[in-house]
Amino acid sequence: MNAPAEIIKVLASKPEAVLGYKSFTLGSFGFRRDEYFAHISWKTRDGRPLSHTMDIGNFLRALMRDVGWGFFYGGVNFDPVIGTVNHYKSVDLYAGAYNGTMKEAGVDLLENFPTDQIRATFEQMLDDWTNAGFDPFAAPLETGSPYGRKNGNNIPAITRARELATRCVGLKGDLALRTDERGTRINRAFADVPQDHPELHPEPGFENEVHAFNLFAFLSRSQVTWNPSFTSVVKYSYMCPTTEEHILPILHANDRVEWFFQMCDEISWDCADKTTGKPLARVIMKAGDMACMPAYCRHQGYSPKRSMLLVWENGSPNLVYEIQKGETPEVPVKF
Numbered sequence: 001m002n003a004p005a006e007i008i009k010v011l012a013s014k015p016e017a018v019l020g021y022k023s024f025t026l027g028s029f030g031f032r033r034d035e036y037f038a039h040i041s042w043k044t045r046d047g048r049p050l051s052h053t054m055d056i057g058n059f060l061r062a063l064m065r066d067v068g069w070g071f072f073y074g075g076v077n078f079d080p081v082i083g084t085v086n087h088y089k090s091v092d093l094y095a096g097a098y099n100g101t102m103k104e105a106g107v108d109l110l111e112n113f114p115t116d117q118i119r120a121t122f123e124q125m126l127d128d129w130t131n132a133g134f135d136p137f138a139a140p141l142e143t144g145s146p147y148g149r150k151n152g153n154n155i156p157a158i159t160r161a162r163e164l165a166t167r168c169v170g171l172k173g174d175l176a177l178r179t180d181e182r183g184t185r186i187n188r189a190f191a192d193v194p195q196d197h198p199e200l201h202p203e204p205g206f207e208n209e210v211h212a213f214n215l216f217a218f219l220s221r222s223q224v225t226w227n228p229s230f231t232s233v234v235k236y237s238y239m240c241p242t243t244e245e246h247i248l249p250i251l252h253a254n255d256r257v258e259w260f261f262q263m264c265d266e267i268s269w270d271c272a273d274k275t276t277g278k279p280l281a282r283v284i285m286k287a288g289d290m291a292c293m294p295a296y297c298r299h300q301g302y303s304p305k306r307s308m309l310l311v312w313e314n315g316s317p318n319l320v321y322e323i324q325k326g327e328t329p330e331v332p333v334k335f
C-alpha cells in the first residue's frame with residue numbers, strides 16, 4: 001500500500017531561471033539537468049564530491065522504465081555507474097557500487113530508501129524533465145527530442161499504465177485485445193503481420209476457460225518499446241512479450257533466472273557480471289532462438305529493427321531469497 005502523500009517529502013528546487021528545470025535531492029544524491037545532460041552528484045565515503053553525467057535522453061528512458069516497472073526485478077542499471085536495486089519494500093540507489101573499478105577506488109555510494117520516497121522523487125523528476133513531444137517509451141524514430149530548455153510536459157506518455165493481464169489477454173474482464181478503435185494501430189515494421197483470430201470452440205459452460213488469441217497481431221500493435229506486458233499469467237509464470245527497437249535503456253541485473261524467446265528479427269545482447277560489470281558474453285538472438293539469462297548476470301539488448309521478444313519471468317516473491325540462501329540455483333540447468 002502506498003503511504004499517504006503528505007508524509008512523502010520530495011526535495012525539489014525552484015525551476016532554474018534560464019533553463020527552467022528543477023533540481024532534486026534524494027539522501028546524499030543530487031540530480032540536475034541541462035539542455036543535453038543529466039548530472040548526478042554524491043560524496044565519496046571520505047567526503048570528496050563526485051559527479052556523473054548521462055545523455056538526458058538515455059537518462060529519461062531509463063528513469064521511465066524504473067518508474068513504470070516499480071523498480072522491476074533486481075537491479076536497474078541506468079548505465080555502468082548509476083542505478084537502483086529493488087528489495088521490494090525498499091530500494092537502493094547507488095553510484096559506482098556495481099562498477100568494479102569505482103568500487104575498488106572507493107568512490108562509490110549506495111543508500112537505501114523506502115520505495116514510496118524514491119518513487120515520488122523519480123516520478124516528479126521524470127515529469128519535470130520530460131518535455132512536450134518526447135516520449136521516453138517510444139523508439140527514437142517515433143518520438144521528438146528530449147533536448148533543450150524546459151518546454152511543457154508529456155503526462156499521458158509518462159503515466160501509461162503497464163498492461164498486465166490477470167489470466168490472459170482477450171478473456172472476459174481481462175486485458176483487451178489491441179484494435180484500431182482503441183488507438184493501437186499496427187506499427188510500420190509489422191504491416192505484414194496477419195491480423196486474424198484463432199477459432200475457438202469451447203463446450204458450453206467453458207467459454208471463460210478455453211481461450212486463445214493472436215499474439216503476433218497483439219504485438220504488432222504495441223505503441224511502445226522495451227516495455228514487457230503480461231499476456232498470460234499462470235501462478236507465478238508470467239509471459240511478458242514486448243516489441244523492441246534501438247537499445248534496452250537499462251542494463252538489467254536479474255535476481256532470478258529469466259528466459260528470452262526471439263519471436264522475429266534479431267537482438268544482440270551484451271551480458272556482464274552483475275556485481276562488477278565485467279563482460280561475460282555477447283548473445284546474438286535470431287528469430288526462433290531461445291536463451292536463458294542466469295541470475296548472476298546483467299544484460300542489455302540492441303534491436304536494429306523493431307522485433308518481437310517474449311520474456312518469461314518467474315514472479316515468485318520468494319525466489320530471490322531462495323537464491324540468496326542457495327536453495328534455488330542461479331542457472332536453469334547444471335550439466
Ligand code: PHB
Pocket residue numbers: 225226227228242244248252258309311
Ligand atoms: C530484461 O531486462 O530482461 C528486459 C527488459 C525489458 C525488455 C526486454 C528485456 O523489453
Ligand code: FE
Pocket residue numbers: 252253254258293299
Ligand atoms: Fe532482464
